[in-house]
Amino acid sequence: MSNEISLVTxxxxxxxxxxxxxxxxNNIKVRTTIRKIDQKIPLEGLSCEVVQADLTNRDALKKAFKGVTNLYAVAANFSMWSKNAKVEVYDNNLVGTQNVFDIAQECGVKNIVYISSVASLDYTKLPAHVDNGYNKDRRNWYYNSKNDSDKLALELGKRYGIRTVLILPSAMIGSKAFKLSYSNDLVNKILNGEIPVDTNVSLNWIDVKDVAQGTFNAMLQGKNGRRYILANEKHTTLQESVKIASERYPELNLKNPKKIPKWLLYSVAGLMEFSSKLTGKEPLMQRHYIDMFYGLKQDFDITYAIQDLGFKTKPSKKALIEALEYLKNDWDNK
Incomplete structure (x- = not known):
């Protein structure tokens, strides 16, 4: 094993x-950071060094980054809703990105693969491509944070002379999971028959292991300053996703989501938003989500990832079937 340390936040x-x-x-020496030291269950049995470090704590990051050559900047606040989204999501992600690059420069880190998101892409021209620019829709603080932290990572990498490669994954699903991510939770809702209506939203499912491999390849051979989309080229609709689950598990008697007009979805979303102000819980639908995603086909041009990274991904349907199987039979934290 090489003495070089790769760090995964x-x-x-x-x-x-x-x-x-x-x-x-791949016989690589690994150190990782976690925000709370009592959240080590996912790391049990793994031969890696674990350091407690929040991205907002610069002193903790200095300790974690010492001796690191390759840094995978994975940690971020992935919250599509929050009581105070400007502070808790946007500011947190921007400050975290600034700190990661500042401390990486101080500690002599040579290479950073920064995990961005397809949320930062411009969807006005499909299939979405990194050369089209950034998402112009500024109605959601999470999307804003991915737009602006993506730009900031490239700017800081160039300023500090750190080789910086950006990865933009779509909806990651599958094993191993120790809590339900936003995307895995949606798959779980499909399994549980909790998709009563069709919101006319499309998904772009991708197996998390394919993203991990693409991320590793980006460290090995990604071009400095380039953004790579890690996704399937074609989307899968919510209707199609439920149908796949229904055919796979007929015993669950899953019902096709009912199609309802956009104006009715909009009205229901408004009521859910009002309720969330009283309960403090995330609404299942929000009006600006409907505005952003209704009828949007999440298709992507992944040419750069194929050419530069040798990126390969299992088809969206196969990724979804495997995720359904995992969550139904093997997921331990139900």
Whole structure:
């Protein structure tokens, strides 16, 4: 095993944990950061060093980054809703990105693979491509944070002379998971028959292990300053996703989501938003989500990832079937 240390921030998260397992299987020395030291269950049995470090704590990051050559910046606040989204999501992600690059420069880190998101892409021209620019829709603080932290990562990488490669995954699903990510939770809702209406939203499912492999390849051979979309080229609708689950598990008697007009979805979303102000819980639908995603086909141009990274991904349907199987039969934290 090489003495060079690869650091993965957020090693107890869905992608971070799968990435650590991949790195270890390639005989790479790994250190990882987690926000709370008592959240180590996903790392049990893994031969990696674990350090407690929040991205907002610069002193903790200095300790974690010492001696690190390659840094996988995975950790971020992935929250599509929050009581105070400007502070808790947007500011947190921007400050975290600034700190990661500042401390990486101080500690002599040579390479950073930064995990962005397809949320930062411009969807006005499909299939979405990194050369089209950034998402112009500024109605959601999470999407804003991915837009602006993506730009900031590239700017800081260039300023500090750190080779910086950006990865933009779509909806990551599958094993191993130790809590339900946003995307895995949606798959679980499909299994549980909790999709009563068709919101006319499309998904772009991708196996988290394919993203982990693409991320590793990006460290090995990604071009400095380039953004790579890790996704399937074609979307899958919510209707199609439920149908796949229904055909796979007929005993669940899953019902096709009912199609209802957009104006009615909009009205229901408004009521849910009002209720969330009283309960403090995330609404199942929000009006600006409907505005952003209604009828949107999440298709992507992944040419750069194929050419530069040798990116390969299992088809969306296969990724979904495997995720359904995992969540139905093997997921331990139900």
């Amino acid at each position: 957020g090693g107890n998260g869905h992608l971070g944990n799968n990435l650590i397992r991949l790195l270890l299987s």
